[in-house]
Amino acid sequence: MKIKVIGDSCLDLNEELKKKKLFNIVPLSIRIDDKEFKDDENLDTNELLKMMKNSSDVPKTSSPAPDSFLKAYEGDEDSIFVVTLSSQLSGTYNSAVLAKNMYKEKNEHKFIHVFDSLSASIGETLVGLKILELAKENHTNLEIVEKVNEYIKEMKTFFYLESLDNMIKAGRINKLVAKVATAFSIKPIMGSTEKGTIRLVEKVRGSKKAFKRLVEIIGEQGHKLEEKILGIAHCNSLAKAEKLKEQIKEKYNFKDIIIVEAAGISTVYANEGGIIIAF
Secondary structure (H helix, E strand, O other): OOEEEEEEOOOOOOHHHHHHOOOEEEOOEEEEOOEEEEOOOOOOHHHHHHHHHHOOOOOEEEOOOHHHHHHHHOOOOOEEEEEEOOOOOOOHHHHHHHHHHHHHHHOOOOEEEEEEOOOOOHHHHHHHHHHHHHHHOOOOHHHHHHHHHHHHHHOOEEEEOOOOHHHHHOOOOOHHHHHHHHHOOEEEEEEEOOOOOEEEEEEEEOHHHHHHHHHHHHHHHOOOHHHOEEEEEEOOOHHHHHHHHHHHHHHOOOOEEEEEEOOHHHHHHHOOOOEEEEO
16 A cells, blocks of 8 residues: 655654655745745745744744645545644644645545644654554555544643743733742743643753653653653754763663654744754
């Protein structure tokens, strides 16, 4: 069975995954002040970080139009699987589903399924890899859908914020509270919910303690870790991600641990120094 896996541009990759060309990426757009650009391979995330820092407004993101997904659906593959950002965080899922319905009107034979990852970033990446793993094992389309939905339901996503700038600009944190948090080096650890929204898990004082706590949460929240892959996405913080990987390896026996770099959309969410994990 010939398949295609499509992800939106919040599905973060590393150089190895890019070279293998496992995923077709449909980019979202990012607007900062009066500048808008595509979250594609031409985007310079370092420049994006500078622009975010120098702007008084929160960056705005917009979903791909259905037409972008329609173009991605073209090809001679028998089956297409799509992985998107949580539908609670973006309209990308709805755009992909609308495109699917439009495409199927003229291509009834084509199998297309759109997964709501209920996550973002490395969470999407893990879902995409799971699809490819199951396809390689020769599971049917419907078996892949069933098993991947189970995987999504069980998956945990957490992220650690080094900077609160975008949350302050978006009005999600009171400025006075933010000043106190910054003064006392309070670092929030956030996580996904079963519905794909974001929740505050804990507030920890100091980067070192927050990092340690993130490692501990894995053991508290996870089970059957030896059967799972853990993914780490970093926002301009490779050394920090590698250090986290070593600490996790010392404590847990995951099947594998992969590190990817945050592209544009994940950079907007996590900001400079942010770390996202999923397992």
